[in-house]
Amino acid sequence: MRERAPGLTPVRLAIDGVDDGLVLLLAARARLARLAGRLKAGAGMQGRDDAREQRVHQRAETLAGVLGVAPATASGVLALAIGDACRAQGLQSDLDQGAAPGDGRMIATIMHIHTDSAPAPAHPLLRLVPPPRRIAPLLRILPPSTQKRLLERAMAKVLAAPMADGTLDFMAGRRLGIEVSDLGLRWVVELQGQQLVVVDAPAEATVRGTATDLLLLAGRLEDADTLFFQRRLVLTGDVELGLTARNMLDRLPWETVPLGLRIALNRGARFARAARGAYRAKA
């Protein structure tokens, strides 16, 4: 058969060579990680080392950035390699809790590939966790000024990159409402200068959802399309503004959100989902 794209065959051969190299490097890493596990066990050290894992991710993200590779890709590959290392050491991989070996759920999360793989079975103790609507009165103890400050700080952290590159400009002077239906919480945010602030004024468009579903969206365990399609998130008011905000969230450069916050959101969302599953099973 004639080659349709001249030069493609040797390029593909070279890619095969690089891919072989990647797999060889992964095998070498796995051996070293097993050795690290044996040395730690011999010294009576605890198996999992969160701080070390964070450093591994940070180094990879920095090097990837320098080499023009998406930091999330490097970090995602390492999340899988660390997950394998943890399983080889008989430890539970934190970023892959409850997942079958190699199911790649965490890499999907880190690399923004949305999956709807089934959540891990609920721990029996989770049934004791009350649903968000029962926690609502406790949250309302927080004065509105504290809620406002916490939300503004969280938005500033998560949205730092779109704020800096102008992606958020569409929000200038527009007011978007966020309503957490089961907690009875509602805020209206507006872009003032370079800051999203909570204002006391009517919203032009509002996104409404339960605490768990909003957390699943923020923690990247569910994508906006699915949540809106299943009407677990509801958009009211100015549809154009709401959809632009939704698309911006979907394209949010997740790798620019600080790693610690990403992990916290991911863990929080998994916990909320598991607790909701356990509560529903009990009901």
Ligand SMILES: O=C(O)C(=O)C[C@]1(C(=O)O)C=C[C@@H](O)C=C1
């Ligand atoms: O450095 C270690 O202690 C290892 O066991 C290796 C490794 C890794 O794969 O990088 C695996 C698990 C630990 O939580 C931290 C790091």
